[in-house]
Amino acid sequence: MTSLGICLLLAVATSPFEVRLSPPEPLQGQLLLIDIPEARPSDRLSGTFDGSPIHPFWDARGRLRALAVVKLQRPAGKASLTLRLARENEPPRIRNLAVRVRAGTFPEQTLTVDPKFLAPPKQAWPKIAADQKAMDQVFSAPDSEKKWRGRFVWPSDGRRGGGFGIRRTFNKTQRSRHWGIDISGEEGDPVAAIGAGVVVLKRDCYYSGGTLVVDHGAGLYSLYFHLSKYEVGEGDAVTQGQLIGRVGATGRVTGSHLHISTKLGKIPFDPQSLIEADLSEDEVPASPPATPAPASGPTPASEPAAEPTVR
DSSP, rough: OOOOOOOOOOHHHHHHOOOOOESSSSSSSSSSEEETTTOOOOTEEEEEETEOOOOEOOOOOSOOOEEEOOOTTTEEEEEEEEEEEEEEESEEEEEEEEEEOOOOOOEEEEOOGGGGGGOGGGGHHHHHHHHHOOOHHHHTTTOSSSOOOOOOSSSSSSOOSOOOOOEEEETTTEEEEEEEEEOEEEEEEEEEEESSEEEEEEEEEEETTEEEEEEEEEEEEEEOOOOOOOOOTTTTOOOOTTTEOOOBOOSBBSEEEEEEEEEEEEEEEEEHHHSSSSOOSSSOOHHHOOOOOSSSOOOOOOOOOOTTTTO
């Protein structure tokens, strides 16, 4: 190959391609949506954000997009985003970007729960370990095929209380972070799927009680805790808004409510950032879905399925 040909190949490989981020400066614990406006139908996207793989997908409007997450524990500051765009008959194009991560605000909360959830009896240890193993197996094999369409919605009409990332102290001794959002509700109130997907876990867990996990594809999961009743089973395909369970007070709780969590791969993130993300796939972008009003009073509190392990 001539020197001119080599130079042309290098120029293609290093030429920039447009990247759009939403939000441009995410908060700690938020979902990050990546858009590649110039993508062609045969293009393939891969990369990493802050050391973790991104999760690319094509939407119904033919857009190449990807999801990434800012870890809750990550300090504010610059995070590295590396993208690799592979195109037929061309060398891959690489883009390296520095994304500014902003500090979130995470209040403190003091709660009182049954002491058995802080110092579980020895006979409960095998159950807790089995719950953790079941969760680990689910999140170790995400389905890369996107199953949802359009924006996600809230799973119930209750008021939102305990928010994502809150610093909690239990019984004045044990401290932890809150890895989801608590939504008020009476026992038996309906719980709906926030988006289309497949139920990959139905389990009564020591900490999270009646638990469902839905795989939405592209590495995205939603988790529903403290249910009193299941309306679906493992392996069931569900649609957005479909009844999947009933609000309860099972597991480590201070009262009846729903705990909703979201994960990208194994990384938990704020469910509100998913529901507010512009994932519309209509030709004319849809209006944002209605958001339940913030709680005017306390909402019963909860914790994750396998509290000792942070994901």
